[in-house]
Amino acid sequence: MPTWLVTGGAGFIGGNFVLRAIARGVKVVNLDALTYAGNRDTLTSIHGNPLHVFVEGDIGDRALVAALLAEHAPDAVVNFAAESHVDRSIDGPSAFIQTNVVGTLGLLESVRDYWKGLEGASRDQFRFLHVSTDEVYGSLGDTGKFTETTPYAPNSPYSASKAASDHLVRAFHHTYGLPVLTTNCSNNYGPYHFPEKLIPLIIARALAGEPLPVYGDGKNVRDWLFVGDHCQAIRTVLEKGRIGETYNVGGNAEKQNLEVVHTICALLDTRVPRADGQPRSNQIAFVADRPGHDRRYAIDASKLRDELGWEPEYTFEQGIAETVDWYLANQDWVKRVLDGSYRLERIGTTA
Template sequence: MPTWLVTGGAGFIGGNFVLDAVARGVRVVNLDALTYAGNLDTLASLRNNPRHVFVNGDIGDRALVSRLLAEHRPDAVFNFAAESHVDRSIDGPAAFVQTNVVGTLALLESMRDHWASLHGNEADVFRFLHVSTDEVYGALGETGRFTEASPYAPNSPYAASKAASDHLVRAFHHTYGVPVLTTNCSNNYGPWQFPEKLIPLVIAKALAGELLPVYGDGLQVRDWLFVADHCAAIRAVLANGRVGETYNVGGDAERRNLDVVEAICGLLDARRPRADGQPHSTLIRFVADRPGHDRRYAIDAGKLRAELGWTPEYSFERGLAETVDWYLAHQDWVGRVLDGSYRLERIGVAA
């Protein structure tokens, strides 16, 4: 049974990754600081599961991380821990630098020292996989896609902090030999996503009969990646990725923001019609654009396909329909996030 240390494993992508890993028989040590985006409700099905060890802590706590590494001796470490919401980074960039840059540095220092203490097969198989974003590359024009060779040109404090963390990961490999892997993904969506992000936000507001805010003209383009496909890509990179390399992960599903919102409205019209009989799309309102809003992102995942044989399983239409259905079936989870009660009952948290 392999053991993995997962940081940020109570968040959206990390939580999906942990749930899937444990279901596959992996023993997971899950380190999460339980900031606002960390939700133990996501992990409720793993309570009392001996293959899941939850630890409430910060990646910047070197003593704690070093203790976990020495005690559990994981085969791999996955770094999902990050502040990730662009709007929040505009309002308060310091927290993003603290977690995404300073925290990643402390984590890397612990990894370096632990890896240096390993011998034989333990040292050979150990990997540190850093999960990052396509936003480090900046914005595209109407054509082209980001490749692993695209220059970094981050345009938001969030993207800049993730770019810095990517550079630190690369430097620790080239300077100290730490066996690292990096993935840069496009926009994720799916179950358990905190409802400040576009898709769950629109679902929640539409169900409440509230106006649906769309930034600017709504024509910004994103490449959408279903979270289960992202998790599968990460497993593929761990299994066969070349040490020191970066792999871009995209869903090959470019959509304009306005089109995404209208698609959600159409699905809700069929599944949960409004009492007044009007389509949900009549709730759409255009609002002032986000400062520095990048116009278009798109990922070229050709390297991942060619080297590791990964392709996304979910079309955007299938993934979005399953996502809407999940949120409709889990209104209790959404409600506890929206009213804040998910933060008040953190039972069974280890220190």
């Protein structure tokens, strides 16, 4: 089985990916800076597993990355490391530039130098896979979907920083020959999601009896992708993708934000009814829209399907039910990640 260096492997998507890789017998060297959304509790089930080597550190620390590459000789690097919340990027864009742009550049330079020193099959088989977002494409109207050739038009500091990192990855392939792959995914959801994002935030606030904030008119549309499906897509691209190519990953599940909130409320009402018998949809509170809030995202993942044979296994109905059940069964995890740095409050306004 291979050895992979996974960056950001204590975050939401990265953590889920690491858990699945270890379960398949892959050795994972997990590099994570453990910022607010990085949480080693996500990795509790593999603590002590000899296949999992956890290292706290920054992707921009070139000496550290070079040492890890030399020591563990990975067959691939999978880059999840990123500041990833749009609202936080509105409050403080500089951290996003530092991690997502400067950090990715440092990582690419370290990996390029390592790859150049490989020989034979090790060099031929090595891959650098960069995990990105559909937000780099900007906003859609009522029709159409993002494809891999959609021009970039980022509208938030977060998406601008991810767009820059995507371009750096592309440039390192075309300039230096680094064997790269890029994936651009739609909105993920599932277990271990930091509670500032829509779905876990709504679950947490609904259970607490607090108002459920819905931006604007609630009709912004996202394509929802269950995190387990996304992890399998990344593995598929890593193993079968064409070098230098980009693959969009979507869940075939376009939903208005308000529809998502109503679905969560209905699931919670069935599983843990309110003491007063009232529906949790009564807790919905429309709030001022996010600055620069993209109206609609939709992913065309046909390239990934047609070339590599991947399709999502979960419908939104299956995935959201499993997600709600996971959060209900793991309230201790939620309480531990809600430290003093974030308490379910509104962030990301310009007022």
